[in-house]
Amino acid sequence: MTLLLALLFAAAEPPGAQLFADANAAFLSGDVSRAIAAYEALVSEGVTSPELETNLGAAWLRQGKRGAAALHFERALFLDPGDEDARADLLEVRRGNVDRLEGEPEDGGWETLSRLLAPLPGAAAGIALLVLWGAAWALWGIRLFRSSPRFLSTAVAACFASAALAGLVVWGAAAGQRMAMKRGVVVAHSVPAREGPADKSASRFEIHEGTTVRVEDEDSGFRRVKLSNGLTGWVPSSTVEWVVPPGWAGRPTIALK
Amino acid sequence: MIPRRTGRALCAALLCALPALGAAEVELSAAADASEVALDGTLVLRVTARYSSKGPAGDLQVPPFADFDIVSRSQSEQLSFSLSGGSATIERTVTTSLMLTPKRVGDLTIEPIKLEFRGKTYQTDPIGIRVVPAGQAAGGGRGPDAPPDRRSDAAEPFADVHPGQRDLVLRAAVDNDHPFVGQQVTWSLYLLARTNVSSIEKLSSPRLDGFWSLDIEAPQQLVPEQRILDGVPYTAYLLRRRALFPLRAGAATIDPAEVQVVTGFGMLFSRGSSRRSSQPIQLEVQPLPPGKPPGFDAGNVGQWTLQATAEPEAVVVGQPITFRLVASGRGNVRDLRLPRLPEIPGIRAYEATTADKDTIERGKVNGTRTVEQLLVPERTGALEIPALSMDVFDPALKQYRTLRTERIPLRVNPGQAGLPASEAAPQNLLSAGGIRPIRLRLGSVQRAAPPWTQPWFWPLLGAPPFGVALALGIAGLRRMLQVDPGEKRVRLARGAAARRLKGARALLQRGESLAFYAEVARAVTGYLLDKQGVAAAGLTREELAAALGARGYGEETVRRVIRVLDDCDRARFAPGSSDAPAREAMLGRADQVLNELDRGRA
Numbered sequence: 001m002t003l004l005l006a007l008l009f010a011a012a013e014p015p016g017a018q019l020f021a022d023a024n025a026a027f028l029s030g031d032v033s034r035a036i037a038a039y040e041a042l043v044s045e046g047v048t049s050p051e052l053e054t055n056l057g058a059a060w061l062r063q064g065k066r067g068a069a070a071l072h073f074e075r076a077l078f079l080d081p082g083d084e085d086a087r088a089d090l091l092e093v094r095r096g097n098v099d100r101l102e103g104e105p106e107d108g109g110w111e112t113l114s115r116l117l118a119p120l121p122g123a124a125a126g127i128a129l130l131v132l133w134g135a136a137w138a139l140w141g142i143r144l145f146r147s148s149p150r151f152l153s154t155a156v157a158a159c160f161a162s163a164a165l166a167g168l169v170v171w172g173a174a175a176g177q178r179m180a181m182k183r184g185v186v187v188a189h190s191v192p193a194r195e196g197p198a199d200k201s202a203s204r205f206e207i208h209e210g211t212t213v214r215v216e217d218e219d220s221g222f223r224r225v226k227l228s229n230g231l232t233g234w235v236p237s238s239t240v241e242w243v244v245p246p247g248w249a250g251r252p253t254i255a256l257k
Numbered sequence: 258m259i260p261r262r263t264g265r266a267l268c269a270a271l272l273c274a275l276p277a278l279g280a281a282e283v284e285l286s287a288a289a290d291a292s293e294v295a296l297d298g299t300l301v302l303r304v305t306a307r308y309s310s311k312g313p314a315g316d317l318q319v320p321p322f323a324d325f326d327i328v329s330r331s332q333s334e335q336l337s338f339s340l341s342g343g344s345a346t347i348e349r350t351v352t353t354s355l356m357l358t359p360k361r362v363g364d365l366t367i368e369p370i371k372l373e374f375r376g377k378t379y380q381t382d383p384i385g386i387r388v389v390p391a392g393q394a395a396g397g398g399r400g401p402d403a404p405p406d407r408r409s410d411a412a413e414p415f416a417d418v419h420p421g422q423r424d425l426v427l428r429a430a431v432d433n434d435h436p437f438v439g440q441q442v443t444w445s446l447y448l449l450a451r452t453n454v455s456s457i458e459k460l461s462s463p464r465l466d467g468f469w470s471l472d473i474e475a476p477q478q479l480v481p482e483q484r485i486l487d488g489v490p491y492t493a494y495l496l497r498r499r500a501l502f503p504l505r506a507g508a509a510t511i512d513p514a515e516v517q518v519v520t521g522f523g524m525l526f527s528r529g530s531s532r533r534s535s536q537p538i539q540l541e542v543q544p545l546p547p548g549k550p551p552g553f554d555a556g557n558v559g560q561w562t563l564q565a566t567a568e569p570e571a572v573v574v575g576q577p578i579t580f581r582l583v584a585s586g587r588g589n590v591r592d593l594r595l596p597r598l599p600e601i602p603g604i605r606a607y608e609a610t611t612a613d614k615d616t617i618e619r620g621k622v623n624g625t626r627t628v629e630q631l632l633v634p635e636r637t638g639a640l641e642i643p644a645l646s647m648d649v650f651d652p653a654l655k656q657y658r659t660l661r662t663e664r665i666p667l668r669v670n671p672g673q674a675g676l677p678a679s680e681a682a683p684q685n686l687l688s689a690g691g692i693r694p695i696r697l698r699l700g701s702v703q704r705a706a707p708p709w710t711q712p713w714f715w716p717l718l719g720a721p722p723f724g725v726a727l728a729l730g731i732a733g734l735r736r737m738l739q740v741d742p743g744e745k746r747v748r749l750a751r752g753a754a755a756r757r758l759k760g761a762r763a764l765l766q767r768g769e770s771l772a773f774y775a776e777v778a779r780a781v782t783g784y785l786l787d788k789q790g791v792a793a794a795g796l797t798r799e800e801l802a803a804a805l806g807a808r809g810y811g812e813e814t815v816r817r818v819i820r821v822l823d824d825c826d827r828a829r830f831a832p833g834s835s836d837a838p839a840r841e842a843m844l845g846r847a848d849q850v851l852n853e854l855d856r857g858r859a
Contacts, residue, residue, distance in 0.1 A: 020699040027695055051696040058695050079702045085693045092692055126708035130717055137721030141728055174709055250706025 016047045024055065032062045048248070050080040057089060067187035067209030069093050074212065074243040078180055081119040098190075098208035103229040114179035122173025125166045132163035181251060183243040184215045184225065186235075193233025197222035204233050213240060282309045283374045287381035289367065290619070297391040297653065299328055299358045304370050304381065308349040315374030317353055324365035324388075325357040335483045359388040391654070414445060419487055424452045426491075427516055429535035431501075437543050438506050439558030439589060440652035441622055443473065446497040446514050446535060451489060454479060455519040455528065460496060463512035467504055469589060473617050474498035500622045502589040506544035513537050550648040550657055557649040559588015563595075565662035567632070567642055573670050574637050582628040582645065582662070590615060590624025596645040598630060603640050603669075607631040634669040641666050750787030751855045754780045758848055765840055771829055773840060777847045778825035781818065784851055793822065814853045821850050 023038030039056040057072035070093045076086035136159030143152050192203035197219045207213070207227070217224035222234040244251050284307040291300045306315060314334075319327070335350045359365060367384040414430030426449040436442045446462075448454065457479065474495065481492040496516065503509060513534045521528040545555065564583045572578055584595055590613050598606060609630040616623045634640060642665040650657050708714050757780035764773040782793040791804045798819050805815045824843060 017699050021697070024695055024697055047699070047701070049699050049701050051698065051700050055695040058692050061692060085696065089692050122707050122709070126714065130714070133718060134721045137725050141725040144725070145728065145732065170709055173707065177707060250710045
């Protein structure tokens with residue numbers, strides 16, 4: 001019985017909880033390097049958690065790596081758009097960013113829209129859409145082939161209306177997801193943005209760590225990034241990390257050659 | 258320890274070495290230890306005569322005081338000498354202490370005291386003393402139960418001491434061995450020595466269970482005072498003085514104290530160490546007398562005054578007022594319980610804070626308890642802080658007293674619009690921002706691809722309408738397949754007739770005229786059978802006409818049908834009666850009749 005209870009208790013703990021606790025202890029004792037190593041080990045083990053990402057961001061920030069810190073806070077927000085701590089920490093990081101964007105947002109507040117759409121319950125709405133859509137058609141079919149009571153028409157209309165609403169939410173969530181999938185964070189201390197995907201191309205401006213960008217294209221080891229005010233340039237792929245890494249949300253993992 | 262003879266010899270040698278002193282002189286002075294005293298209190302008048310020559314002391318003449326009674330009298334004598342510039346100076350001081358108690362209230366005078374010395378008369382100045390009514394604290398003087406100071410009281414504790422041949426005596430004394438519960442008892446520890454005391458190495462104070470105690474004096478240096486005990490000069494050293502407040506009634510014992518005394522001078526004479534213990538002291542602590550007021554708190558013992566203040570007394574609504582209730586006087590302030598401010602309509606009272614302060618004044622423990630409370634008026638107009646009262650037991654008067662504060666009127670004015678009701682308090686500015694603390698619990702979320710990106714999502718979404726469409730198609734097909742043969746014949750009757758006419762034309766072209774007419778007749782009768790359900794072959798022409806007429810066909814149509822059938826029968830059964838143009842015309846007539854029948858009824 002005791003063994004069974006122990007097993008149940010162990011099963012109730014999320015995987016990696018012990019290592020997470022060790023990493024937290026290292027962080028709190030001031031050994032931030034060891035904490036980062038432990039957090040990163042959890043990430044590489046496939047643990048996905050907004051708490052893990054937030055703590056990792058805080059640890060990187062303690063090390064002075066604003067880019068990595070912003071990246072992990074962004075990831076925490078992607079996993080849980082309602083995470084107040086991650087949002088506050090990200091704002092704090094951005095307050096210290098080197099890059100200050102001037103001019104009106106050229107893309108109509110792409111990031112704002114993305115943030116607004118992110119909390120939509122896309123997965124649940126998708127399932128609801130399937131159920132309501134199927135129910136609406138089934139009821140309509142019944143109404144076509146059989147003499148049915150009057151309330152069936154009301155039910156059919158309600159199901160179609162609800163399915164339409166669910167479809168709207170799915171559409172919004174999908175749009176938000178598409179935007180999130182394009183978001184990246186500059187992790188290099190500073191990097192020149194060039195006119196083309198080559199080191200010999202002329203540099204038009206420079207961006208610094210912690211700045212969030214939209215990745216529009218990828219070619220020859222370079223990524224074409226666009227800032228929210230419209231500035232666009234090519235930067236080496238290694239200097240910009242995806243907010244949604246491979247393996248998350250359907251993004252394909254990198255094939256090992 | 259220096260032998261007694263050696264000490265005397267040393268003193269004698271020193272005295273002999275002194276040069277001859279000048280003319281005899283004396284300085285006479287008098288001082289009271291208080292300028293104000295309660296009628297039931299006492300004061301000590303100390304008369305000091307300093308002689309600069311040896312020899313007998315003068316004759317001190319204390320007059321019968323008009324306004325004071327002499328309670329006790331004691332005398333001490335001190336001899337000192339000093340070396341300066343190669344000459345020695347000797348000084349003899351005789352101090353006479355008179356404990357006086359006043360006879361009446363008012364501004365009284367202690368008359369001058371005279372001293373006759375070697376034919377001369379010296380006198381002190383008169384001393385003014387203010388006497389206040391009994392029970393009031395004397396501001397400038399001591400209270401009624403104030404003990405004598407060190408000099409004056411030094412004689413009393415040793416009144417019953419008979420050291421005999423002992424060089425060192427440790428003596429404990431109390432000023433009152435029948436105190437009330439909560440009343441101060443002063444415990445003093447003296448060392449009496451007739452040998453030279455170098456230092457006190459160790460002093461063990463007694464345990465004082467059953468008392469709350471407080472150090473009054475703990476001298477760091479030995480201060481000698483000369484005393485004569487049984488005719489033998491002793492030096493008295495005060496080692497410790499403590500205030501004790503008995504916590505319960507009944508017999509109480511103060512255990513002996515112990516000291517380790519080092520005697521002798523360092524280099525010239527041998528040093529010694531002795532251990533001495535004091536005598537235990539028995540106290541009989543009296544309970545508070547009967548007649549306690551209702552709600553009396555047993556800790557309220559002493560001579561206390563109570564005062565209440567509020568500041569400011571005129572405020573704007575919402576502005577805080579500081580209310581202070583101060584109890585001060587003589588006694589153990591830590592046991593004091595002050596009255597609480599009742600709820601006052603229109604005033605919000607905050608939690609009170611209490612501060613205590615102990616002071617030692619002329620050997621007595623005085624204290625002040627201050628209760629401070631913030632009051633915020635919530636409405637305008639005249640408000641009032643009510644009078645407060647507190648019952649205390651005064652051990653000096655041996656009676657209960659009620660202390661009362663005055664009522665405090667408050668004026669609360671309306672606040673000016675746009676102005677803050679109170680001044681801004683110091684604030685702790687907490688700026689937002691900063692990295693938040695890390696989280697300690699690991700949660701987990703699904704990072705799977707959303708459902709709409711799954712391959713099954715869109716087919717599943719398209720399945721319901723497809724299913725309904727499929728059901729509709731199947732239903733239509735089923736309807737199409739389920740045809741009534743009778744209806745089918747009706748529907749296909751015209752086509753069948755047309756096909757027979759077409760076959761008749763083929764027969765006509767082959768020249769088979771009999772078969773031609775037979776086929777034309779079958780086309781018409783077949784149509785009638787299929788379409789109208791009329792079997793023309795079994796009917797007479799009249800019956801046929803009646804049947805068609807019953808189905809609503811016009812008379813002309815019926816006649817033409819019958820004529821076509823008759824012409825066919827004639828051509829079949831009377832060959833050669835028709836030529837080729839007639840046969841062609843027959844085809845046309847049969848087709849026309851069929852059309853008329855198919856168009857419907859007249």
